[in-house]
Amino acid sequence: MAVGAPRRPAVKRNGSAPYTGVPRVRVAVGESAGDDGDLLASRVRLLEGFIGRGEIADCAQIGLQWLGAVLGIRQSICLIRPENEQALFVVAAYGLGSAVTRYSVSVEDWRNPLVSAYTNRKELFFPAPHSAADRKRRPVTPLEDAAFHAVPLGVPGSEEGAGLLLLEGASALPSELHWFVTVFSQKLDQILRQQILAEGDRKQGRERTLLYNIINAVSDPILLTDTEGRLLIANARALTLFTASEEEGEGRRVAVRMNNMLLSSALSSKAIEETGATRRELLLVNPADGSDLVFELLSTVTEDPRQGSGVVSILRNVTDLRRASEEIEENYRKMRIAEVQARAESDRLNLIIDSVADPIVVTDAGGGTSLMNEPAERLFTIPVDASEIEQRWVQANDAHFSSFIAGMLVSSDQRRGGEIGLTDPRTGEPMPVEAIAGKILSEHGELTAVVTILHDRREALERQRLYSQLQVAADGLERKIQAATADIAQQNELLRRQAIELEQASALKSQFLANMSHEFRTPLNAMLGYTSMLLQGVAGPVEPPVKRQLGRIESNGRHLLTIINEILDISRIEAGRMPLQISTFKVPDLVNEVKAELEPIIMQRKLSVTIEMPRDLDPITSDRQKVKQILLNLLSNALKFTHQGGVTIAGKRNAREKTMVLSVADTGIGIAGADQDRIFEDFRQLDNSPTRAYGGTGLGLSICRRLAQMLDGRISVQSQVGKGSTFTLTLPTKGRK
Amino acid sequence: MTTKPDRPRVLLVDDYPDAREMYTEYLEFSGFDVVEAGNGMEALQRAVDASPDIILMDLSLPVMDGWEATRRLKADARTASIPVVALTGHALAGISEGAKKAGCDAFVTKPCLPEDLVREIRRILDGPPSAQSNKKPRRSGKYAKTS
Numbered sequence: 001m002a003v004g005a006p007r008r009p010a011v012k013r014n015g016s017a018p019y020t021g022v023p024r025v026r027v028a029v030g031e032s033a034g035d036d037g038d039l040l041a042s043r044v045r046l047l048e049g050f051i052g053r054g055e056i057a058d059c060a061q062i063g064l065q066w067l068g069a070v071l072g073i074r075q076s077i078c079l080i081r082p083e084n085e086q087a088l089f090v091v092a093a094y095g096l097g098s099a100v101t102r103y104s105v106s107v108e109d110w111r112n113p114l115v116s117a118y119t120n121r122k123e124l125f126f127p128a129p130h131s132a133a134d135r136k137r138r139p140v141t142p143l144e145d146a147a148f149h150a151v152p153l154g155v156p157g158s159e160e161g162a163g164l165l166l167l168e169g170a171s172a173l174p175s176e177l178h179w180f181v182t183v184f185s186q187k188l189d190q191i192l193r194q195q196i197l198a199e200g201d202r203k204q205g206r207e208r209t210l211l212y213n214i215i216n217a218v219s220d221p222i223l224l225t226d227t228e229g230r231l232l233i234a235n236a237r238a239l240t241l242f243t244a245s246e247e248e249g250e251g252r253r254v255a256v257r258m259n260n261m262l263l264s265s266a267l268s269s270k271a272i273e274e275t276g277a278t279r280r281e282l283l284l285v286n287p288a289d290g291s292d293l294v295f296e297l298l299s300t301v302t303e304d305p306r307q308g309s310g311v312v313s314i315l316r317n318v319t320d321l322r323r324a325s326e327e328i329e330e331n332y333r334k335m336r337i338a339e340v341q342a343r344a345e346s347d348r349l350n351l352i353i354d355s356v357a358d359p360i361v362v363t364d365a366g367g368g369t370s371l372m373n374e375p376a377e378r379l380f381t382i383p384v385d386a387s388e389i390e391q392r393w394v395q396a397n398d399a400h401f402s403s404f405i406a407g408m409l410v411s412s413d414q415r416r417g418g419e420i421g422l423t424d425p426r427t428g429e430p431m432p433v434e435a436i437a438g439k440i441l442s443e444h445g446e447l448t449a450v451v452t453i454l455h456d457r458r459e460a461l462e463r464q465r466l467y468s469q470l471q472v473a474a475d476g477l478e479r480k481i482q483a484a485t486a487d488i489a490q491q492n493e494l495l496r497r498q499a500i501e502l503e504q505a506s507a508l509k510s511q512f513l514a515n516m517s518h519e520f521r522t523p524l525n526a527m528l529g530y531t532s533m534l535l536q537g538v539a540g541p542v543e544p545p546v547k548r549q550l551g552r553i554e555s556n557g558r559h560l561l562t563i564i565n566e567i568l569d570i571s572r573i574e575a576g577r578m579p580l581q582i583s584t585f586k587v588p589d590l591v592n593e594v595k596a597e598l599e600p601i602i603m604q605r606k607l608s609v610t611i612e613m614p615r616d617l618d619p620i621t622s623d624r625q626k627v628k629q630i631l632l633n634l635l636s637n638a639l640k641f642t643h644q645g646g647v648t649i650a651g652k653r654n655a656r657e658k659t660m661v662l663s664v665a666d667t668g669i670g671i672a673g674a675d676q677d678r679i680f681e682d683f684r685q686l687d688n689s690p691t692r693a694y695g696g697t698g699l700g701l702s703i704c705r706r707l708a709q710m711l712d713g714r715i716s717v718q719s720q721v722g723k724g725s726t727f728t729l730t731l732p733t734k735g736r737k
Numbered sequence: 738m739t740t741k742p743d744r745p746r747v748l749l750v751d752d753y754p755d756a757r758e759m760y761t762e763y764l765e766f767s768g769f770d771v772v773e774a775g776n777g778m779e780a781l782q783r784a785v786d787a788s789p790d791i792i793l794m795d796l797s798l799p800v801m802d803g804w805e806a807t808r809r810l811k812a813d814a815r816t817a818s819i820p821v822v823a824l825t826g827h828a829l830a831g832i833s834e835g836a837k838k839a840g841c842d843a844f845v846t847k848p849c850l851p852e853d854l855v856r857e858i859r860r861i862l863d864g865p866p867s868a869q870s871n872k873k874p875r876r877s878g879k880y881a882k883t884s
Contacts, residue, residue, distance in 0.1 A: 518797075518826045519826075521826040521847055522756065522826050523755075525826065525847045525848035528848050528850060529756070529759045529760070529763070529848070529849075529850060529851050532850045532851060532852065533763055533766075536852070538762065538763060561848060
């Protein structure tokens, strides 16, 4: 590789380069037809050394060595001015230390005699200095105080010298040196020329590479074809489309072949005829995946005087562009649809808004009305045939509404409600409305509109008024009810107290009667006892008239006792102090017992008493003592009120009702229908006159009914005046425990 | 008091002198030896002193009532075995129950004719002792109501 303009050429020191080579060319040098063949041989040696050497430093080293060996110059330096440099640099030295390579001479230092030697191409001699002043006049060189010659280098005819030789020696330069300078200068010139030439080539190559890099960097395929459509130059992208090696797949090769055909037909048809750029669409196949690629073909015909005309084609991939444009089209279509939908939506919204009975007003951010429905129009727009007063009402409405909206616009509230006092423009009557306004914000939070719905409050207010009237009426009614209730409560309380008092009075009465009966009995006990004793003759024999009188005392005493016992029973029942003694017993036995107890009276009255009941009648569970008391009462009543005939006591079970039915039927005087209920009342005898025919307290049936009720039974009567009566006692077969 | 191996001795307790006298006269007429007491306290004393065969006990008594006296008699080993017949003008429910609880062996309601009382005494004295305690109190059948 050639060395380009070296700033610091490499230095070949003496002895480092082998001095070999066989002379093959003989050069005749006429000028120095010397005395002997040695000189000629030494010249040939130098020329042979130069042959094939392309480097200045190498040649210079060979030259200096030759000078030392042939001409006896012991110390020498070769200075060369590289291209574009303003100094002379050491390229080779002979007989000096390595420090010499740092030496250089600036060509701009015009006071330096070496510079004038170089620029003027004039040989100079510098003798050894004899004094400090001499030394000052001498240029500073590595040769120091030694005498030396400065010899310029360069071919005649060239503007500038190639360099300078500094040669040690006090004597005059030999003639042979001039031959050397000529040859060496020519060699240097040749090398320099070659270097410049090589530099030019390199530059061209670099530019070419750069150009290739540039066109390869272009993502669009670029190609140069000849007039036949053959590919001359293609960039990397184009190569992938139009070339394929044998190793590559069949599909790819086919695609490439097709692309070439498509390209040549595209170019051949038009490219030649027309001059200048043409733009066409070219459809190619992507060899990588077989997909379609759409290119825009830009071809330009170039005229090259050396190579004839060719066509430069640039293919621009518009596949994506096409796709993009299709997408744009699609988007536009969608937008149109959306727009249509939006319009339909808006129409529907308008319909909805118009169908709402409440006024709706849409206000824009500036406070202007952008939409209102029909009810709102009636409030806020002046009708064509409006009278002056109607116009004023509408204007007042508008003002009220505007002030509400203004308040909404300046506030930060998202929603706001309020009442506005409007006027009905049709009637002029006050129309209070409830306004509810909401802000509509865009995606970015900007206020786009305010929607306000107004609701006529008149109906609600009227309803409210009616309701409050109703409320007042209801309150009044409630107060009255409360007063009445309080009154009733008071009455109830009074009644309750009276009831308690009555109860207490009743209890007192019962207690009093119980006590009284005890107090009655004690003396009666003595009276009856003594009467009995007198009748029995305990105190001695009694005369028959006395005995008759004593009998009267006894019977009246017994009657008194009966009355006392009955009063006592009533009061015990009323005081709830008549406990039940439940047992299971046979009814026929009981009936016989009753009959036996009353046998004396039966005998006395000369009446028949018949018992009609099955012997195997089931026993019943009840209070035996009380059932007996009832039957005794019924039977003694029957005997008392029957003068002839008889009494029948019957008993039977009613299986369905689970009851025992006992009846006492007589053939006595009977009871009239109207009186049949009254006979069970307290102290009731049908004949209430003081001279009544039948004795008794009138408590008997009353006691019977109460006892029957205590036993969960009942007593009823069937009777006909003059025919007789039947009293029926019905008792549950299983009385309560 | 006279000894009487053949005459049963009755202790008659009643605060109403007429009644006491009447029953005493009739009981003695009927062949009983009668010891009297006017209240519960006296009754206790007489029961110990005279060791009667039967005691007729009125319930409403001064100083100590018949129920208390009966309880004490039944609690005293010396008198516990003597049958006590409650004899009262009280006819209200609960009276007989109370008398039974106090330890009375029988219950007779006044008014009671002297002959009825004698019949009751004989029944108790002649009857088996076990039957006496189970005897239900009853009202004298002679005075069943006949209104």
